Amino acid sequence: xxxxxCEYETYLAFKELGTKPEYVHLKEIERGAKKVDDYxxxxxxxxxxxxxxxxxxxxxxARLKADVFNDLKRFVEDGGxxxxxxxxxxxxxxxxxxxxxxxxxxxxxxxxATNDSNRFECRQTLVRHEGRGCKLTSNISEGKxxxxxxxxMEGKLVFKNDEYAQEVNEKQxxxxxxxxxxxxxxxPWNPNxxxxxxxxxxxxxxxxxxxxxxxxxxxxxWQNPGWEGNxxxxxxxxIVGYIERKW
Amino acid sequence: MLKAKVEIRxxxxxxxPEGKNITKALHLLNFNExxxxxxxxxxxxxxETDDRERAMERVDEMCRRLLANPVINDxxxxxxxxxx
Numbered sequence: 001x002x003x004x005x006c007e008y009e010t011y012l013a014f015k016e017l018g019t020k021p022e023y024v025h026l027k028e029i030e031r032g033a034k035k036v037d038d039y040x041x042x043x044x045x046x047x048x049x050x051x052x053x054x055x056x057x058x059x060x061x062a063r064l065k066a067d068v069f070n071d072l073k074r075f076v077e078d079g080g081x082x083x084x085x086x087x088x089x090x091x092x093x094x095x096x097x098x099x100x101x102x103x104x105x106x107x108x109x110x111x112x113a114t115n116d117s118n119r120f121e122c123r124q125t126l127v128r129h130e131g132r133g134c135k136l137t138s139n140i141s142e143g144k145x146x147x148x149x150x151x152x153m154e155g156k157l158v159f160k161n162d163e164y165a166q167e168v169n170e171k172q173x174x175x176x177x178x179x180x181x182x183x184x185x186x187x188p189w190n191p192n193x194x195x196x197x198x199x200x201x202x203x204x205x206x207x208x209x210x211x212x213x214x215x216x217x218x219x220x221x222w223q224n225p226g227w228e229g230n231x232x233x234x235x236x237x238x239i240v241g242y243i244e245r246k247w
Numbered sequence: 248m249l250k251a252k253v254e255i256r257x258x259x260x261x262x263x264p265e266g267k268n269i270t271k272a273l274h275l276l277n278f279n280e281x282x283x284x285x286x287x288x289x290x291x292x293x294x295e296t297d298d299r300e301r302a303m304e305r306v307d308e309m310c311r312r313l314l315a316n317p318v319i320n321d322x323x324x325x326x327x328x329x330x331x
Contacts, residue, residue, distance in 0.1 A: 059313070094316070117264065
């Protein structure tokens with residue numbers, strides 16, 4: 001929708017892996033020109049949808065909720081893949097599709113709150129793959145550290161209560177911010193103050209994933225200033241690999 | 248016609264980085280008596296109705312569905328009569 005960005009990089013990433021991606025504007029879904037069921041994966045890119053007014057991702061989520069909530073819910077419950085990066089992650093949280101510890105919720109059970117630094121953090125971050133139960137990253141070995149850039153103002157993941165947070169932390173964490181030795185560390189390694197250094201989570205079934213760092217900005221080595229790697233490619237290969245196995 | 252004034256705050260215990268930064272800036276300006284600053288947001292909503300009870304219900308629903316995230320936000324609603 002208005003304010004989304006990085007959709008071109010995302011499109012190219014999927015295309016390069018041999019899939020047939022399509023741009024779908026929210027309005028096309030709203031007026032019924034395109035249907036959720038026509039796809040195997042719905043990817044919500046980053047950006048500042050609706051100017052980030054109210055809260056980041058809140059208006060995008062409210063519009064999806066008003067128009068296609070049941071279609072999306074059925075899509076996910078049938079095993080369809082949903083991925084949200086940065087603003088897309090914020091949308092999935094506001095929508096109640098993540099963490100969805102006990103299933104999709106009507107009200108948000110978590111929030112991506114303002115970074116502790118109160119700054120827009122736009123730089124490289126190191127993330128360690130945990131992969132607990134995530135079907136979309138089964139290609140990435142546990143403990144692998146990747147260099148993937150972050151760019152957000154609201155990325156601090158908080159949960160509705162401690163018990164809920166601990167359970168998500170044990171079962172659904174896909175990526176954590178770490179230092180160069182792979183240890184959980186505070187700012188600046190953790191750019192936002194996120195609970196337990198969480199950078200990405202999945203739902204209980206492992207087919208919905210959200211992450212704050214931008215894998216589409218680390219798909220090619222030349223996207224990194226020092227040509228230091230293309231760890232974002234792993235994320236896309238994982239998603240495509242799962243879709244190929246499932247369908 | 249009614250107007251709802253909704254104040255959305257961060258819940259007690261939720262870190263308020265903007266508030267902390269304001270406190271720091273005020274100290275730098277020598278307002279040393281400042282001990283804490285908190286930031287909230289006010290949304291004013293004009294409503295085509297005179298039914299205050301119904302207006303309160305509807306605005307509460309607006310808060311739950313869009314304006315507030317129950318994980319980090321509290322909110323209060325005030326309803327008043329307006330003529331414009």
